[in-house]
Amino acid sequence: MRDVFVRLYNDGLIYQGDYIVNWCPRCHTAISDLEVEYDERNGFLWQILYPFAEGDRGVVVATTRPETMLGDTAVAVSPGDKRYEDKIGRIVILPLVNRRIPIIADDLVSMEFGSGAVKVTPASDPNDFAIAERHRLEVIKIMDGSAVINENGGVYKGQDRYECRENVLRDLEKGGYLVGKEPYVHSVGQCYRCKTDIEPMVSKQWFVKIKPVAKKAIAAVVKGKTKLLPATWESTYFEWMNNIRDWCISRQIWWGHRIPVWYCDTCGKEIVSTKDPTLCPDCRGNSLKQEEDVLDTWFSSALWPFSTLGWPDKTKALKTFYPTSLLITGFDILFFWVARMMMMGLYAMKDVPFRDVYLHALVRDEEGEKMSKSLGNIIDPIEMIEKFGADAFRFTLAAFTAQGRDVRMSEERIAGYKHFVNKIWNATRFTLMNLEDYPGGDVHVEKGDESLPDRWIKHRLNITIDEVVGSLNEYRFNDAASSIYQFVWHEFCDWYLELIKPTLYGKSDPAKRLAAQHTLFTVMKATLKLLHPFMPFVTEEIWQTLVNDGSSIMVSEFPAPDDGYQDPLADSRMGIIMGVISSIRNIRGEMNIAPSRKLKVVIATQEERSLEVVGTGAGYIVNLANLNNLVVDRSEEEPNNAATGIIGAIKVFVLLEGMDTAGEKARLEKEMARVNKDLMIISKKLANRDFMAKASREVIEKEEEKFRGIKEKHDVLETALKRLQNMA
């Protein structure tokens, strides 16, 4: 901390001066611009008459803070304002105080606001202070550190600022100077720590000349040496950094790092040093007094990325870890801390402190309000954890964290993910039950013993791993979370576990059973690892019981895509079988057939490949669609009393004795309507000359393919409907 201060000082980037700062009358300290919070207030805009010294009427000024008039040293008007052109340079008498003050012209004054004339109180307003500097006006402080009027306030001495306001108003009114009052909403700065109204006040403070340092921090982001993510934050960062003002780093509080500056009692020399000096280098005097002010806590915080690694020593840690790879933080800390770490890192280390800065979403309450203690709308994470579990809560946060958006926390969503944790737990129970006799260790499984579902689920797992890894690399946590969710629930649990149940339960084929167990174990382990960053507790617990070799999932290797798992053929075969099963289930559901009733089904197709896939997968279809009879053939003949389903080139007939023909007709017509709509859209497209001429060949082929598929479906539906007509 001292090292940086001394270097900045020697480089001429630290200076001390009388400036107007944000002063907290309760904390008795200056605070930085960033530490001021603004609050809308219903107040008044008062109009006060300042008479000319010559005795004629005078000018009217408007103010929200009449009490500050005690410190007025001028009245300012806009240079281009015709109304006041001839009055510039004249003298007015400040009411109640009887001070003679000039009328001056300054660009800062707007002609439109109020009366067009503004009172100038350099010691109590930042703008007025700037005007005073330009016009060399006197600066009269009228308050002490507690915002109580001092001796410059004459009879009002000893009054609090708000008490004084009332008295000043009363006296102005009495003297006939108060000429107007209207309700006015304006914002008042408050101390972010204690909420006391800030009093802009002139005092001696230490500042960092920030522009030169900020310039480098801007360039680092422009050049991409540090990336802000989501990238939209970069424009916000630039906006702020380009308009940055000098940083007030001194504080008048009793805690914190004292500024490493000493004053010689003998000759008044200012000594700036990293080590406590004992002698004045100039006069050899030994009576030295250290500066009373301490540093803004953000000053040392800004050094965090390298000071924690041992700087200024050239430590191994510093060499190894600086620049760090990633900082994750909230956007509200971007200026407070991130920008300052950037500036100080570049200054002291000549390199950025971090490669990536990920600005995560802010969690808001269910109404989208920012949580705050005073609003009382804090969602306590501990309560959520007690109610839904740490893993469900954590997973929810990840699932909600889409880039560039804030999170509106909703308990319903957390509850949904609690169910997901439960689902995982139950899948684990299933796995444990069915692995009881699994030998473990290096089980050898012949490729040929692996079933279609085994190959399929590994293929899907591989895709999931690829998606999750890709999403995490881009900080797309919500995409990673939904990929895992989708895989675990809707592929692994919904399909794979159901598909292998007969193999696991029946002990007729030990080799296939072992292969299924092996796949189950393998996929389960990889899934747990994928889930672990999102659900650390449950996954570790399961790992300990399932793997049970004394290892921790925390230190296991994160899954990486494995080409050996790729099996697009299994994927497409499984897709056909799943399509057939879904189609039968759909008919069952729509025709209101009880889930327990076993069905007879005929599957017909002229396509050899489909015939083969459905034929070899018949067992899965019988099982998952709950059939007691399945015929697969290439016959063109279509059975009567059958509900029809279509999956590409495959026709599915669910045989129903005494079928509800009206119900089936309605079902087919609904499907037909959907098909017709699609058909119309696509045929219109294909009939469009411009489309055929201008669209890419890929797109056209895709559309034509789509058209063929839908047309096929349309024809099947048509014949099925005709058959129903004939039956009736």
Place this chain on the structure above:
RNA sequence: AGGCGGGUAGCUCAGCGGGAAGAGCGCCACGCUUACACCGUGGAAGUCACAGGUUCGAAUCCUGUUCCGCCUACCA
């Protein structure tokens, strides 16, 4: 005042380097089938804020309008 983000199914939100609208929850129907009723199967549900434009084609790109949220600055 300036900047940024958003308005997509009843709710909370994905999709937005243009080619048939997605998820979770909720809702409806049917089911206690030896992992799970915190479940299973099926289903209904959207003029993608509005108006123009670019394009063969727009939720997706451009312009404008409107409403909401946030940030920064100022406010005599």
